[in-house]
Amino acid sequence: MRNFNFAKFLSLFSFVLALVSLLLPSQAAFAAEEEKFKVSCVEPHSGCSESAKIIEELKDIVHALNTGNIDKAAEYYDEQVTSIDKKTKKLITGKKAVIDDLKKRMEAHNPNSQEPLKSITIDHPMAFVHGDTATVTFVAYKEYGGDRPYKMESHCTDIFVKRGDMWKKLHYVSNWKRVK
Numbered sequence: 001m002r003n004f005n006f007a008k009f010l011s012l013f014s015f016v017l018a019l020v021s022l023l024l025p026s027q028a029a030f031a032a033e034e035e036k037f038k039v040s041c042v043e044p045h046s047g048c049s050e051s052a053k054i055i056e057e058l059k060d061i062v063h064a065l066n067t068g069n070i071d072k073a074a075e076y077y078d079e080q081v082t083s084i085d086k087k088t089k090k091l092i093t094g095k096k097a098v099i100d101d102l103k104k105r106m107e108a109h110n111p112n113s114q115e116p117l118k119s120i121t122i123d124h125p126m127a128f129v130h131g132d133t134a135t136v137t138f139v140a141y142k143e144y145g146g147d148r149p150y151k152m153e154s155h156c157t158d159i160f161v162k163r164g165d166m167w168k169k170l171h172y173v174s175n176w177k178r179v180k
Contacts, residue, residue: 051127054134054160054167058125061169062140066120070106074099078161078168086175109144119143132162133170140174153179 057076064072077099083092085101092098109117125138136158143151154174160167 048129050129050162050167051134054127054129054136055125057160057167058122058127058136058138058158062120062122065102065106066117068106068110070099070103073102076166076169078163078170081169082171084173113146115144115146115148115150117142118145118149127160134160134162134167136160141179142176151179152176 061073061076064070064076074095077095079095080093081095081098083098083101084090085092092101106117107113109115119142121141123139123141125136127134127136136156138156140154140156141151142154143149154176156172156174158169158173159171161170162168
């Protein structure tokens with residue numbers, strides 16, 4: 001019997017999902033709840049009702065962060081959430097540490113800063129549910145204002161875990177880069 005390579009499977013699965021999303025008819029974009037802050041979700045793809053819930057929760061997280069409501073965003077994070085600090089290459093472990101890191105980064109781009117965050121767009125989010133965990137992939141764009149406005153892009157992967165009736169963010173990876 002051959003050994004199963006989960007990393008190769010996940011990579012191939014992500015590619016297939018991306019290809020399928022290009023072939024599917026467009027779905028309506030989610031509109032932002034507040035005009036002041038633009039949060040949009042372009043062509044979400046969900047294979048089942050559970051993955052649709054996860055995409056809605058992802059939209060809620062982004063909206064909360066974009067409006068500076070970190071406490072609201074924290075409701076969607078698991079107690080064991082992890083992320084990687086791209087500068088130090090260290091794993092950030094636990095809800096308190098991850099939320100503290102988010103607060104620090106959000107403060108740097110608050111509405112009164114030199115580089116205020118103006119909008120976030122989530123492009124083609126796809127959620128794949130496998131039991132009580134789910135993998136969500138998407139491309140995200142951030143637009144910053146100030147004297148020298150600029151845009152950033154990231155190919156993101158989030159892992160969610162089901163806790164009761166709610167999906168909680170367990171891990172996330174992003175790779176933000178400036179775009180023209």
